Amino acid sequence: MVLSVFKSGDELFNQGVDLVKRKEYAKARKNFEKTIEKGGRETALARVYVDIIDACLDRDNPMRYSKLAATLAGTGDGFVFGLTEVEPERLARECALLAEKLNVGRMAAGTQAQKEDKGNRLLDIARKYQSQIGNETITLSGIVGLPINTGIKEALYLQALGYESLAAGAVMADPKRAAEFLQNAFSCRKQLGEDGQNVMNLMKAYSKSAKCWICGRPSTGEGVHFLAMSSDISPFMRKSDDDVLQSAPSDFSSIYVCRPCYSSISRRSDEIARQYHERAMQEMRAMEARLQAEIRSMAAQIAIRR
Numbered sequence: 170m171v172l173s174v175f176k177s178g179d180e181l182f183n184q185g186v187d188l189v190k191r192k193e194y195a196k197a198r199k200n201f202e203k204t205i206e207k208g209g210r211e212t213a214l215a216r217v218y219v220d221i222i223d224a225c226l227d228r229d230n231p232m233r234y235s236k237l238a239a240t241l242a243g244t245g246d247g248f249v250f251g252l253t254e255v256e257p258e259r260l261a262r263e264c265a266l267l268a269e270k271l272n273v274g275r276m277a278a279g280t281q282a283q284k285e286d287k288g289n290r291l292l293d294i295a296r297k298y299q300s301q302i303g304n305e306t307i308t309l310s311g312i313v314g315l316p317i318n319t320g321i322k323e324a325l326y327l328q329a330l331g332y333e334s335l336a337a338g339a340v341m342a343d344p345k346r347a348a349e350f351l352q353n354a355f356s357c358r359k360q361l362g363e364d365g366q367n368v369m370n371l372m373k374a375y376s377k378s379a380k381c382w383i384c385g386r387p388s389t390g391e392g393v394h395f396l397a398m399s400s401d402i403s404p405f406m407r408k409s410d411d412d413v414l415q416s417a418p419s420d421f422s423s424i425y426v427c428r429p430c431y432s433s434i435s436r437r438s439d440e441i442a443r444q445y446h447e448r449a450m451q452e453m454r455a456m457e458a459r460l461q462a463e464i465r466s467m468a469a470q471i472a473i474r475r
């Protein structure tokens with residue numbers, strides 16, 4: 170009777186496999202851990218199952234996939250996880266790629282150099298998806314519950330992100346080069362079936378040139394190297410045909426100003442505003458002190474009359 174209460178490692182393993190089919194991963198994981206403790210024919214596979222389940226339950230963590238890739242390296246034969254047939258060497262490759270992709274996704278991208286570095290790394294992983302997975306479907310995505318793509322589609326997606334990151338890195342120094350990167354990103358987005366409108370709008374802005382209304386310098390890259398500043402271009406001024414006038418938004422409600430002029434005006438007006446604020450605060454404090462003094466003297470007079 171005791172034997173039926175204490176299950177063997179193999180029995181626990183088989184029960185675990187059924188639990189995986191029902192997607193009861195946390196329970197299944199306990200079974201596989203017990204299988205490893207007790208030993209049995211399927212101990213090695215139980216280790217793989219535990220690592221797959223850990224990836225399913227924590228799928229945004231790159232460490233999970235690196236660990237799974239290492240465990241899979243020691244697994245020879247194919248097996249089934251849930252309803253998916255797994256070819257260990259192939260799944261290990263997919264795990265390594267996903268770990269790399271998630272790690273790059275977590276890279277800081279604050280500075281220009283970081284954005285360029287991140288962009289190049291994304292393009293690098295895209296090439297790997299293209300050459301290592303190609304037209305095949307990524308099995309790992311189905312197992313852990315990520316959107317299911319082919320290697321080619323994943324590569325296009327990463328290329329789009331890569332070129333967008335390179336554009337963000339280049340735009341401060343070279344907006345035309347940034348627009349070229351966006352052209353590539355746009356073509357990837359189109360191939361993915363997206364409309365790519367955001368990329369197109371940004372590309373148009375980066376390619377646009379204007380003359381500054383204040384200093385007359387030409388510049389390229391709307392929103393970055395020149396900006397629209399609220400103004401009132403009177404009908405008389407609109408008749409002029411000089412090229413500075415051509416460089417105004419079509420509704421004449423603002424003028425284009427280069428970044429140096431814009432930032433200089435903004436900073437100076439901030440300083441002036443701060444001075445006014447401080448002066449107003451000083452006057453309020455002085456008035457408060459005067460009122461307090463008057464209240465005190467009135468209170469004193471009342472006290473004397475009592």
Ligand SMILES: [Zn+2]
Nearest residue numbers: 381384427430
């Ligand atoms: Zn200017």
